[in-house]
Amino acid sequence: AQTVTQSQPEMSVQEAETVTLSCTYDTSESDYYLFWYKQPPSRQMILVIRQEAYKQQNATENRFSVNFQKAAKSFSLKISDSQLGDAAMYFCAYKGPGGPALGGSQGNLIFGKGTKLSVKP
Amino acid sequence: DTGVSQDPRHKITKRGQNVTFRCDPISEHNRLYWYRQTLGQGPEFLTYFQNEAQLEKSRLLSDRFSAERPKGSFSTLEIQRTEQGDSAMYLCASSRTGPREQFFGPGTRLTVL
Numbered sequence A: 001a002q003t004v005t006q007s008q009p010e011m012s013v014q015e016a017e018t019v020t021l022s023c024t025y026d027t028s029e030s031d032y033y034l035f036w037y038k039q040p041p042s043r044q045m046i047l048v049i050r051q052e053a054y055k056q057q058n059a060t061e062n063r064f065s066v067n068f069q070k071a072a073k074s075f076s077l078k079i080s081d082s083q084l085g086d087a088a089m090y091f092c093a094y095k096g097p098g099g100p101a102l103g104g105s106q107g108n109l110i111f112g113k114g115t116k117l118s119v120k121p
Numbered sequence B: 001d002t003g004v005s006q007d008p009r010h011k012i013t014k015r016g017q018n019v020t021f022r023c024d025p026i027s028e029h030n031r032l033y034w035y036r037q038t039l040g041q042g043p044e045f046l047t048y049f050q051n052e053a054q055l056e057k058s059r060l061l062s063d064r065f066s067a068e069r070p071k072g073s074f075s076t077l078e079i080q081r082t083e084q085g086d087s088a089m090y091l092c093a094s095s096r097t098g099p100r101e102q103f104f105g106p107g108t109r110l111t112v113l
Helices: none
Strands: A003-005 A010-014 A019-021 A024-026 A033-039 A046-052 A064-069 A074-079 A088-095 A115-120 B005-007 B010-013 B019-024 B031-037 B044-050 B053-057 B065-068 B075-079 B088-095 B108-112
Touching: A003 A088, A010 A019, A019 A115, A024 A074, A033 A064, A033 A074, A046 A064, A046 A074, A074 A088, B005 B088, B010 B019, B019 B088, B019 B108, B031 B075, B044 B065, B044 B075, B075 B088
Parallel strands: A010 A115, B010 B108
Antiparallel strands: A003 A024, A019 A074, A033 A046, A033 A088, A064 A074, A088 A115, B005 B019, B019 B075, B031 B044, B031 B088, B044 B053, B065 B075, B088 B108
16 A cells, blocks of 8 residues: 655744755555645645656746655655745645556545644744 | 635534535536545545545445535535544545646534534
8 A cells, every 4th residue: 555654743944944844655656646735724735736756857836846756755845945934734645546447546645644844934 | 716615614513423514626626535634644535526426435434424426516424423533624625537636625623522
């Protein structure tokens, strides 16, 4: 079964600095998708960034970028120029390919336990 | 795009009571997911619909849980004979077909006394 591990329960960063959140996963699939979701306190979860496993180029979205190491099964999130609004729980998530007929799921996400990011002014 | 909505946002109930939650997905999304999130954990998949068909259920979804999506639009999640261990945030998400982003609702926080 696929698993997602986030080894940093909490992280802290100074405003305007850079922070990297770690995520490792385990899968026997070669084609899959990885996501970072942000969950601010008492607010709904929103997608930060996604990465398709077949793409070698690391995804970037403004101040957010990933370091995707497929062989190492590692998917870290880098937040540059951290802002107070970045404070939240960050969840790494995995989605496998195909449906039940292919031995996979229809697309439900498998989440890590999350990393709580604090941003200091 | 009005986003995914869930109702109620909070529910307090006594052990043994039945509760029902509603999720309204983004209108053009044909996929709808239910997740459960307990304190300090990431969301865990419960069940998934494509249109009105329930295509997948997690082993976490015991016989006391039932979900419906009768017309392929809104969905309900019912928990019968609630237990204290059912206390959690219940999240709904929707997406288009394919490896698309799942849009999450604000969740329903259930407290079982």
